[in-house]
Amino acid sequence: MPLLRVEDVHKNFGKQQVLKGVSLDINKGETKVIIGPSGGGKSTLLRCINLLIVPDSGHIFLDNEEVTGRHVNISHIRSEIGFVFQHYNLFMHLTALDNVKLGIVKVQKINEKEAEIRALKALKDVGITDDIVKHYPAQLSGGQQQRVGIARAIAMEPKIILLDEPTSALDPELIGEVLKVMEDLAESGATMLAVTHEMGFAQKAADEIIFLANGIVTEKGPPQELLFNPKQERTRKFLASLNELNSQLGRSGEE
Numbered sequence: 001m002p003l004l005r006v007e008d009v010h011k012n013f014g015k016q017q018v019l020k021g022v023s024l025d026i027n028k029g030e031t032k033v034i035i036g037p038s039g040g041g042k043s044t045l046l047r048c049i050n051l052l053i054v055p056d057s058g059h060i061f062l063d064n065e066e067v068t069g070r071h072v073n074i075s076h077i078r079s080e081i082g083f084v085f086q087h088y089n090l091f092m093h094l095t096a097l098d099n100v101k102l103g104i105v106k107v108q109k110i111n112e113k114e115a116e117i118r119a120l121k122a123l124k125d126v127g128i129t130d131d132i133v134k135h136y137p138a139q140l141s142g143g144q145q146q147r148v149g150i151a152r153a154i155a156m157e158p159k160i161i162l163l164d165e166p167t168s169a170l171d172p173e174l175i176g177e178v179l180k181v182m183e184d185l186a187e188s189g190a191t192m193l194a195v196t197h198e199m200g201f202a203q204k205a206a207d208e209i210i211f212l213a214n215g216i217v218t219e220k221g222p223p224q225e226l227l228f229n230p231k232q233e234r235t236r237k238f239l240a241s242l243n244e245l246n247s248q249l250g251r252s253g254e255e
Contacts, residue, residue: 001064003028003191004049004160009058011044018044020215021058026160026193031186033202033223034195036212037238042195043086045212046162049193050081063159079107082153082161087169088145090137096123096148097133100155108156122155123148126181143174150181154190161185163194197242203227211235 002025011019019041026032034042047053049060051067051074060067067077090099100119104110110118123133126147137145146166153161163182167175179201186192186205196202202209203223210220211232219232230236 005061007059029189030207031192033206034210040213041215080159082158084163086165100152122151126151143177160191
């Protein structure tokens, strides 16, 4: 059984159909990347998976437990799904360490001492050194803040980590440090579903790339196949536009 199974998920906002029957699955230890144009439903899909947004119809299963079940414990489900936001979503009045500890203590009811040990290990794993764990978010760079956000997710020891365009709010020189953390997580066997347009990461780390446009999965496949020999014209146009943008920015898709 896949660790995560999404079946025919629909979501409307008013009269706007954002998801029109999305299905996908991911096995334990896999990394899958979702790409596609803005407004195609990528972020909405991630938010449906951990019930930040409730789907209108369809089914989502995590480790054979139905996330969309009528009597599901939402807090329990969210404790098993790590979520890394585009804009960090750190508490500005808490230190990096306390941001990471908070969920362990409040959600998982772990004592302060054990929570601190787990939080410090997670921060170390993402390259946050001991001299800055007591710094507040305003004292950290954007890349450091996002790495704290990743540490917060992995410290909960989730079954899967969802990443919603984790580098899109960063200055170009800070993107690499976050991508390195993501690549390390993939190599360590973490299960990840990432929305990103960082094609270098997708090519290196993804087991499968999923193209989502207009609320529909129109194509999916291994990175070498989808990136260099896409079958659908919509996918080809999107990748051509992305390559042109990277060229204008002086970036290579392989970096």
